[in-house]
Amino acid sequence: MKFIFDFDDTLFDSKRFKERIYACLEKASISRSTAETHYRAVRLTQEPFSLKKFLTDLLPSPSEVEVVYLDIMRVCQSFINQELLAVIRRLGRDNCYIVTQGDEEFQNDKIEKSAISMLFAERHIVTGPKRELVSQICARYKDEDVVFVDNKVDALNDIDREKCQNLKTILWDEHGLAKLSTLTKGDAGNELRRRK
Secondary structure, three states: OEEEEOOEOOOEOHHHHHHHHHHHHHHOOOOHHHHHHHHHHHHHHOOOOOHHHHHHHHOOOHHHHHHHHHHHHOOHHHHEOHHHHHHHHHHOHHHEEEEEEOOHHHHHHHHHHOOOHHHOOEEEEEOOOOHHHHHHHHHHOOOOOEEEEEOOHHHHHOOOOOOOOOEEEEEOOOOHHHHHHOOOOHHHHHHHHHHO
16 A cells, blocks of 8 residues: 655644744744735745745845745754654555645755655655646556545545546545544554554
């Protein structure tokens, strides 16, 4: 069985991370209200979101952008979903993949600073829908079940089920861990059942 995991809001707590961005900007003398207003405007027009570009718009110099960026990113590891991470360790590197959407540099930096990349056979960053990559993984392992875990219903519903007949999906919500436990076996399944 192969497992495809989304990153933001599945493996990584993006809401707490956004608070970290605002806190670091406040330390750099950018008010929270200014940062929030600009964030809302950027999210309406900029896809995918680039943290460096966002900081460049707010901070006076490239050196300050780099300092604040590094300050924000240095604690990424604390935003990882530890319960899900324990499951991934038991499933094994060869069975786990990341497919995430966003700015390539920003997503790669978050994954690297989170110190989890070694737990995944592959990671893929897309700027659009995830369906093609999910389809490719399903085709590569057509004789196995493939489980896609994502926090967005739209991402799960966007998959071509004709191409991905071996695919099972799990919406990562407050019941995500319990749902994942029903699909795993052996030590990983036992650990999941203990955590319910």
